[in-house]
Amino acid sequence: MATDNSAADNAAAGKSADNASADQNGQAASVRAELPQDLIERIHTLQEKYAAMGQDMRSYLDGLIHADYLTYWDYVHLDTLLSLQNPRTAFPDEKIFILYHQITELYFKLILNEIEQVADDPALTGETLSMRLKRINNYFRHLVSSFSIMIDGMQPQQFLQFRMALLPASGFQSAQYRMIELSSTAANNLVVHAERERLSGERDPKILLDHLYWQWGGRELSSGKKTLTLEQFLIKYGEEFRRLIRDYRQKHLYARFMSLREVERTDALTDQMREFDHLANVAWPIAHLKSAARYLKKDPVDIAATGGTNWQKYLPPKNQQLVFFPELWTEAEIREWGTIS
Ligand code: HEM
Incomplete structure (x- = not known):
């Protein structure tokens, strides 16, 4: 009985499948006969787009028929991304580094x-600058708080050993870090403190670069x-840095802030600029310095495990006295620069 029933069910199912396919064919025919108006409009727009470039829309539609669906892993290049961690030693903590x-x-x-979009916005408003500074500050806050991964996340014994295998490479050679600096303020503000006043009117990108x-x-x-x-570092990026100094002379973040009408340079916007300056x-x-202090201490052998700088003197922000927007701080605040994190 069970068999009979299922045969009957199958027959019914077959019939309804036939009906469904007939329905679908009927629908397809009616879709072909009668495309909705909004779809027709889209096709016309597409046709105009391709015609403007001398292209035949049909070929592109054929391509679309055969194109694969996009996947998440292809879109974000996940396999490539996860294959980019290649330690130089067998110490597992090197992967964290x-x-x-x-x-x-x-x-x-x-x-x-964000900074590039501010620099190149032909109609920058206070509102747009504020929106972009909000993002920039948010990113920087993430960087500051996540630095604990470096401070607490590796065993000092492992660090000192694998770090020696990486010489003479150093985060000092981060070109993007230098680009953030050079696109935020005039290069004159990034000149070494002892020479900053003397070179305050200098414009030659080569001289400025040589004194950063x-x-x-x-x-x-x-x-x-x-x-x-x-x-x-200079062999690889020197030319690019000189170009950046030249190209950003009129459009670094502070120049763009000053290009706004005075009423748009509100206290709230000024505070966002100051927050960025302080974060950067x-x-x-200071977060970065804490990691150097944890792993490197003062032993000359430990110092060897770096790019060779006198980092105790070099890294503290109170020694570097680096301020992107000195005009936005009081003299007292500048005097205390780097002492309050
Ligand atoms: C345990 C972790 C770290 C230690 C011990 C450390 C140590 C150092 C030291 C000693 C210097 C001075 C230059 C040198 O002698 O090499 C330096 C510079 C630098 N490091 Fe790190 N670093 C660490 C992590 C990082 C990370 C995660 C970054 C992110 C990109 C980074 C970016 C930089 C930058 C941009 C400089 C140049 C700073 C400046 O010129 O003011 N470092 N680091």
């Missing part, structure tokens, strides 16, 4: 993406000679 540097570089890219604060940081402890870390030049450098 690589990953966190990569995460930071991606955040730097997000920050640059980090050129001093990249000197050998003993001889004062350029470290290999610095030499290689005090809060992040």
Whole structure:
């Protein structure tokens, strides 16, 4: 009986499948006969788009018929992304070191993406600048709070050993970090503190680049000679940095802020600018300094595990006295720069 029933069911199912396919064919025919107006309009718009470029829309539609559906893993290049961590040693914590540097570089890219849009916005308003500063500050806050991954996340014994295998590479060579600086303020504000006043009116990108604060940081402890870390960095990016200094002279973040009408430079917007300055030049450098203090201490052997700089003197923000927007701070605030995180 059960068999009979299922045969009957199957027959019924077959019949309804036939009906369904007939229905579908009928629907397809009626769709072909009668496309909705909004679809027709879209096809016309597409046709105009392709015609404007001398292209035949039909070929593109044929391509669409055969194209695969986009997947998440292809879209974000997941396999490639997850294959980019290649430790130089067998210490498992080295992977953490690589990953966190990569995460930071991606955040730097997000920050640059905002600064570039501010720089190139032909009709910048206070509202747009505020919206972009809100994002920039949000990214930087993430970077500051997540730096604990570096401070507490690796075993010092492992760190000191794998770090030696990475010489003379150093985060000092992060070009995006330098690009954030050079697109935020006039290069004159990034000149080493002792020369800043003397070069306040300098415009030559080469002279400015040669006197940036980090050129001093990249000197050998003993001889004062350029470290290999610095030499290689300049060979790779020197030209690009000179171009950036030239191209951003009129459109760095502070120039764009000042290009707004006075009424648009509200207290709230000024506070956002100041927050960015503090995050970039005090809060992040202090978080970073804490990691150097944890792993490197003062032993000369530990110092060797770096790009060769006298980091105790170089890294503290109160020594660098780096301020993107000095005009937005009081003299007393500048005097205390780097002491309050
Ligand atoms: C345990 C973790 C870290 C330690 C011990 C450390 C140590 C150092 C030291 C000693 C310097 C001075 C230059 C040198 O001698 O190499 C330096 C510079 C630098 N590091 Fe790190 N670093 C760490 C993590 C990071 C991370 C995750 C980044 C993110 C990209 C980074 C970015 C930088 C930058 C941008 C500089 C240059 C700072 C400046 O010029 O003011 N560092 N680091």
